[in-house]
Amino acid sequence: MGEGRVSVGRCRRMFSTPLSSHVGHGEFTDVYDPAEDTFLLMDALEKDVNEIKKLSCTDINPLAAACSVESAKSNGVNIQPIITDLVTGLLPRLQNQVDVLIFNPPYVVTPSEEVGSHGIEASWAGGERGREVMDRLLPQVSSLLSSHGFFYLVTIQENNPEEIMQSLKSSSLQGTVLISRQAGREHLSVLKFWKT
Numbered sequence: 495m496g497e498g499r500v501s502v503g504r505c506r507r508m509f510s511t512p513l514s515s516h517v518g519h520g521e522f523t524d525v526y527d528p529a530e531d532t533f534l535l536m537d538a539l540e541k542d543v544n545e546i547k548k549l550s551c552t553d554i555n556p557l558a559a560a561c562s563v564e565s566a567k568s569n570g571v572n573i574q575p576i577i578t579d580l581v582t583g584l585l586p587r588l589q590n591q592v593d594v595l596i597f598n599p600p601y602v603v604t605p606s607e608e609v610g611s612h613g614i615e616a617s618w619a620g621g622e623r624g625r626e627v628m629d630r631l632l633p634q635v636s637s638l639l640s641s642h643g644f645f646y647l648v649t650i651q652e653n654n655p656e657e658i659m660q661s662l663k664s665s666s667l668q669g670t671v672l673i674s675r676q677a678g679r680e681h682l683s684v685l686k687f688w689k690t
Protein backbone atom coordinates (compact mmCIF):
# COMPACT_ATOMS: atom_id res chain seq x y z
CA MET A 495 0.00 0.00 0.00
CA GLY A 496 1.78 3.16 -1.20
CA GLU A 497 1.52 6.64 0.23
CA GLY A 498 -1.77 8.29 -0.70
CA ARG A 499 -3.59 4.99 -1.21
CA VAL A 500 -6.45 3.82 0.95
CA SER A 501 -6.47 0.21 1.95
CA VAL A 502 -8.41 -1.78 -0.61
CA GLY A 503 -9.50 -4.31 1.96
CA ARG A 504 -10.74 -1.70 4.40
CA CYS A 505 -12.84 0.00 1.73
CA ARG A 506 -13.88 -3.27 0.12
CA ARG A 507 -13.08 -1.92 -3.34
CA MET A 508 -12.27 -4.02 -6.38
CA PHE A 509 -9.77 -1.40 -7.52
CA SER A 510 -7.13 0.38 -5.54
CA THR A 511 -7.79 4.02 -4.65
CA PRO A 512 -5.97 6.40 -7.01
CA LEU A 513 -2.77 8.08 -5.82
CA SER A 514 -3.59 11.53 -4.47
CA SER A 515 -0.76 12.40 -2.08
CA HIS A 516 -0.17 15.71 -3.94
CA VAL A 517 -3.69 16.99 -3.14
CA GLY A 518 -4.04 19.49 -0.30
CA HIS A 519 -0.30 20.23 -0.11
CA GLY A 520 2.16 22.72 -1.64
CA GLU A 521 0.77 24.29 -4.81
CA PHE A 522 -2.43 22.28 -4.28
CA THR A 523 -3.09 23.41 -0.69
CA ASP A 524 -6.33 25.11 -1.76
CA VAL A 525 -7.75 22.02 -3.39
CA TYR A 526 -10.25 19.63 -1.82
CA ASP A 527 -8.47 16.62 -0.37
CA PRO A 528 -10.31 13.36 -1.16
CA ALA A 529 -12.51 12.51 1.81
CA GLU A 530 -15.40 10.20 2.74
CA ASP A 531 -17.68 11.72 0.09
CA THR A 532 -15.03 11.13 -2.58
CA PHE A 533 -14.55 7.52 -1.50
CA LEU A 534 -18.30 6.84 -1.35
CA LEU A 535 -18.60 8.24 -4.88
CA MET A 536 -15.79 5.96 -6.03
CA ASP A 537 -17.56 2.97 -4.48
CA ALA A 538 -20.75 3.94 -6.31
CA LEU A 539 -18.98 4.42 -9.64
CA GLU A 540 -17.18 1.13 -9.26
CA LYS A 541 -20.57 -0.54 -9.53
CA ASP A 542 -20.96 0.96 -13.01
CA VAL A 543 -17.34 0.87 -14.11
CA ASN A 544 -18.10 -0.87 -17.38
CA GLU A 545 -20.20 2.10 -18.50
CA ILE A 546 -17.51 4.65 -17.67
CA LYS A 547 -14.77 4.52 -20.27
CA LYS A 548 -13.67 8.10 -20.73
CA LEU A 549 -14.06 11.18 -18.54
CA SER A 550 -13.73 14.88 -18.96
CA CYS A 551 -14.17 17.23 -16.06
CA THR A 552 -14.84 20.80 -15.07
CA ASP A 553 -14.05 22.84 -11.97
CA ILE A 554 -14.47 26.46 -10.99
CA ASN A 555 -11.23 26.43 -8.98
CA PRO A 556 -8.27 26.67 -11.40
CA LEU A 557 -6.01 24.97 -8.85
CA ALA A 558 -8.43 22.03 -8.60
CA ALA A 559 -8.32 21.70 -12.38
CA ALA A 560 -4.50 21.72 -12.36
CA CYS A 561 -4.52 19.25 -9.49
CA SER A 562 -6.84 16.94 -11.46
CA VAL A 563 -4.30 16.89 -14.29
CA GLU A 564 -1.61 15.90 -11.78
CA SER A 565 -3.89 13.24 -10.23
CA ALA A 566 -4.66 11.81 -13.65
CA LYS A 567 -0.97 11.77 -14.59
CA SER A 568 -0.05 10.03 -11.33
CA ASN A 569 -2.57 7.34 -12.17
CA GLY A 570 -1.74 6.88 -15.85
CA VAL A 571 -4.77 8.71 -17.21
CA ASN A 572 -4.96 11.68 -19.56
CA ILE A 573 -7.61 14.35 -18.91
CA GLN A 574 -8.18 17.94 -19.98
CA PRO A 575 -10.21 19.71 -17.29
CA ILE A 576 -12.20 22.78 -18.24
CA ILE A 577 -12.25 25.71 -15.83
CA THR A 578 -15.85 26.85 -15.88
CA ASP A 579 -18.96 27.32 -13.76
CA LEU A 580 -20.70 23.92 -13.72
CA VAL A 581 -20.99 22.99 -17.44
CA THR A 582 -21.29 26.50 -18.87
CA GLY A 583 -18.14 26.27 -21.01
CA LEU A 584 -19.36 23.06 -22.62
CA LEU A 585 -22.73 24.36 -23.81
CA PRO A 586 -24.38 24.00 -26.20
CA ARG A 587 -21.92 21.44 -27.61
CA LEU A 588 -22.78 18.76 -25.03
CA GLN A 589 -26.57 18.98 -25.23
CA ASN A 590 -27.92 15.39 -25.27
CA GLN A 591 -24.35 14.07 -25.62
CA VAL A 592 -23.35 13.17 -22.06
CA ASP A 593 -23.28 9.47 -21.26
CA VAL A 594 -21.98 9.89 -17.69
CA LEU A 595 -22.36 13.08 -15.63
CA ILE A 596 -20.85 13.01 -12.14
CA PHE A 597 -21.17 15.79 -9.54
CA ASN A 598 -19.71 15.77 -6.06
CA PRO A 599 -20.94 19.29 -5.29
CA PRO A 600 -20.33 21.68 -2.45
CA TYR A 601 -23.19 20.29 -0.34
CA VAL A 602 -22.54 21.69 3.16
CA VAL A 603 -25.20 24.00 4.62
CA THR A 604 -23.58 27.44 4.94
CA PRO A 605 -24.65 31.09 4.86
CA SER A 606 -25.51 32.04 1.27
CA GLU A 607 -22.77 34.70 1.29
CA GLU A 608 -20.15 31.92 1.36
CA VAL A 609 -21.33 30.51 -1.97
CA GLY A 610 -19.62 31.65 -5.17
CA SER A 611 -15.94 31.45 -4.27
CA HIS A 612 -13.46 30.19 -6.87
CA GLY A 613 -11.10 28.95 -4.16
CA ILE A 614 -11.12 26.15 -1.57
CA GLU A 615 -14.44 27.40 -0.09
CA ALA A 616 -16.11 26.30 -3.34
CA SER A 617 -15.41 22.73 -2.22
CA TRP A 618 -17.95 22.82 0.56
CA ALA A 619 -20.06 26.01 0.66
CA GLY A 620 -23.54 24.96 -0.48
CA GLY A 621 -25.59 27.80 1.00
CA GLU A 622 -29.18 27.26 2.06
CA ARG A 623 -29.90 23.53 2.65
CA GLY A 624 -26.53 22.98 0.92
CA ARG A 625 -28.46 23.16 -2.34
CA GLU A 626 -27.52 26.48 -3.90
CA VAL A 627 -24.87 25.14 -6.29
CA MET A 628 -26.39 21.76 -7.14
CA ASP A 629 -29.80 23.37 -7.71
CA ARG A 630 -28.29 25.36 -10.59
CA LEU A 631 -27.17 22.17 -12.33
CA LEU A 632 -30.25 20.01 -11.72
CA PRO A 633 -32.53 21.75 -14.26
CA GLN A 634 -29.86 21.22 -16.96
CA VAL A 635 -29.32 17.51 -16.40
CA SER A 636 -32.09 16.18 -18.60
CA SER A 637 -30.99 18.22 -21.61
CA LEU A 638 -27.33 17.23 -21.12
CA LEU A 639 -27.79 13.48 -20.86
CA SER A 640 -27.84 11.27 -23.92
CA SER A 641 -30.77 8.86 -24.21
CA HIS A 642 -28.74 6.20 -22.37
CA GLY A 643 -26.90 8.63 -20.07
CA PHE A 644 -26.53 8.50 -16.28
CA PHE A 645 -26.15 11.27 -13.71
CA TYR A 646 -24.48 10.62 -10.33
CA LEU A 647 -24.87 13.14 -7.50
CA VAL A 648 -23.37 13.14 -4.00
CA THR A 649 -25.74 14.46 -1.32
CA ILE A 650 -26.11 14.66 2.44
CA GLN A 651 -29.38 14.30 4.36
CA GLU A 652 -29.72 18.08 4.77
CA ASN A 653 -29.92 18.43 0.96
CA ASN A 654 -33.14 16.35 1.07
CA PRO A 655 -32.24 13.69 -1.53
CA GLU A 656 -35.84 12.43 -1.62
CA GLU A 657 -37.03 15.86 -2.72
CA ILE A 658 -34.27 16.03 -5.37
CA MET A 659 -35.44 12.69 -6.78
CA GLN A 660 -39.06 13.89 -6.78
CA SER A 661 -38.21 17.18 -8.47
CA LEU A 662 -36.15 15.52 -11.23
CA LYS A 663 -39.12 13.29 -12.05
CA SER A 664 -40.73 16.34 -13.62
CA SER A 665 -37.76 16.46 -16.04
CA SER A 666 -38.39 12.78 -16.91
CA LEU A 667 -35.47 11.59 -14.82
CA GLN A 668 -35.85 8.47 -12.72
CA GLY A 669 -33.63 8.36 -9.64
CA THR A 670 -32.43 5.92 -7.03
CA VAL A 671 -30.14 5.95 -4.00
CA LEU A 672 -27.19 3.92 -5.22
CA ILE A 673 -25.25 3.82 -1.96
CA SER A 674 -25.33 5.56 1.45
CA ARG A 675 -22.92 5.81 4.35
CA GLN A 676 -22.67 7.62 7.68
CA ALA A 677 -19.37 9.52 7.80
CA GLY A 678 -19.01 11.39 11.07
CA ARG A 679 -21.94 13.82 11.22
CA GLU A 680 -22.71 13.46 7.51
CA HIS A 681 -25.17 10.95 6.15
CA LEU A 682 -23.86 10.70 2.59
CA SER A 683 -25.70 9.24 -0.38
CA VAL A 684 -24.87 8.87 -4.04
CA LEU A 685 -27.96 9.28 -6.22
CA LYS A 686 -28.14 7.90 -9.75
CA PHE A 687 -30.52 9.23 -12.42
CA TRP A 688 -31.41 8.20 -15.96
CA LYS A 689 -33.96 9.24 -18.54
CA THR A 690 -37.30 7.48 -18.45
Ligand SMILES: C[S@@+](CC[C@H](N)C(=O)[O-])C[C@H]1O[C@@H](n2cnc3c(N)ncnc32)[C@H](O)[C@@H]1O
Pocket residue numbers: 526527528529531532535552553554555558578579580581598599600601613616617618627
Ligand atom coordinates in the same frame (compact mmCIF):
# COMPACT_ATOMS: atom_id res chain seq x y z
C1 LIG B 1 -16.74 18.40 -2.62
S1 LIG B 1 -15.50 18.94 -3.76
C2 LIG B 1 -15.28 17.46 -4.69
C3 LIG B 1 -13.90 17.35 -5.27
C4 LIG B 1 -13.65 16.04 -6.01
N1 LIG B 1 -14.46 15.96 -7.21
C5 LIG B 1 -13.91 14.86 -5.12
O1 LIG B 1 -14.90 14.12 -5.34
O2 LIG B 1 -13.12 14.65 -4.19
C6 LIG B 1 -16.45 20.00 -4.84
C7 LIG B 1 -15.69 20.49 -6.08
O3 LIG B 1 -16.61 21.23 -6.88
C8 LIG B 1 -15.98 22.40 -7.36
N2 LIG B 1 -17.02 23.40 -7.63
C9 LIG B 1 -17.74 24.11 -6.73
N3 LIG B 1 -18.60 24.93 -7.34
C10 LIG B 1 -18.45 24.72 -8.67
C11 LIG B 1 -19.05 25.29 -9.83
N4 LIG B 1 -20.00 26.23 -9.74
N5 LIG B 1 -18.63 24.88 -11.04
C12 LIG B 1 -17.65 23.93 -11.15
N6 LIG B 1 -17.04 23.36 -10.08
C13 LIG B 1 -17.43 23.75 -8.86
C14 LIG B 1 -15.03 22.80 -6.23
O4 LIG B 1 -14.02 23.68 -6.64
C15 LIG B 1 -14.52 21.43 -5.76
O5 LIG B 1 -13.37 21.05 -6.47
